[in-house]
Amino acid sequence: MHPDCERILISEGEIRARVVEIGRRISSDYAGKELLMIGILKGAMIFLADLVREITVPTQYDFMAVSSYGASSKSSGEVRILKDLEYGVEGRHIIIVEDIVDTGLTLNYLAENLKSRDPASVKICTLLDKPSRRVEPVEIDYNGFVIPDEFVVGYGLDYSDRYRNFPCIMVLSPKVYMNEGE
Numbered sequence: 001m002h003p004d005c006e007r008i009l010i011s012e013g014e015i016r017a018r019v020v021e022i023g024r025r026i027s028s029d030y031a032g033k034e035l036l037m038i039g040i041l042k043g044a045m046i047f048l049a050d051l052v053r054e055i056t057v058p059t060q061y062d063f064m065a066v067s068s069y070g071a072s073s074k075s076s077g078e079v080r081i082l083k084d085l086e087y088g089v090e091g092r093h094i095i096i097v098e099d100i101v102d103t104g105l106t107l108n109y110l111a112e113n114l115k116s117r118d119p120a121s122v123k124i125c126t127l128l129d130k131p132s133r134r135v136e137p138v139e140i141d142y143n144g145f146v147i148p149d150e151f152v153v154g155y156g157l158d159y160s161d162r163y164r165n166f167p168c169i170m171v172l173s174p175k176v177y178m179n180e181g182e
């Protein structure tokens, strides 16, 4: 295990099994429809890549990037679009794919923003849900795992753009971000 991490929270095998399950559920819920999955960069990239390969209905994917925490473990509460979609979503069935819902500010903003573009439907899929820190309510349609209030990295999630390539979800040791902001 990496010395910056305290412990493994979710193993590679557990993630794999859950991604397969979510993929099956989405495939059955969208039977007969075409789907547009919208991955939120950069964190959801690995989850989206694994998930789309478990979906059996016709699926396209695109990406959006919003301002993130940067080199910080806390949310500033401000959301800005840094990269928008390539095409319009009018009349499309879309699923927003996130790595983690924490305060809910990012997904609330994104869901409202995308709903205003007149899609046929909007659903939310997240790998992780940290409900203890919620500021804005978010209706999650597909959730991988509910996790405790700890800062996690791996499988796309980062701290200061590091650790994204770990194959499992690990709890980051607080000593790594303890002196943040000093």
Ligand code: IMP
Binding pocket: 043, 068, 069, 075, 098, 099, 100, 101, 102, 103, 104, 105, 106, 107, 130, 150, 151, 152, 153, 157, 158, 159
């Ligand atoms: P929210 O707007 O507070 O819900 O934040 C969502 C974003 O915060 C996620 O897309 C992540 O980029 C980041 N984030 C929140 N908690 C964690 C964590 O434990 N590890 C890594 N990133 C996190």
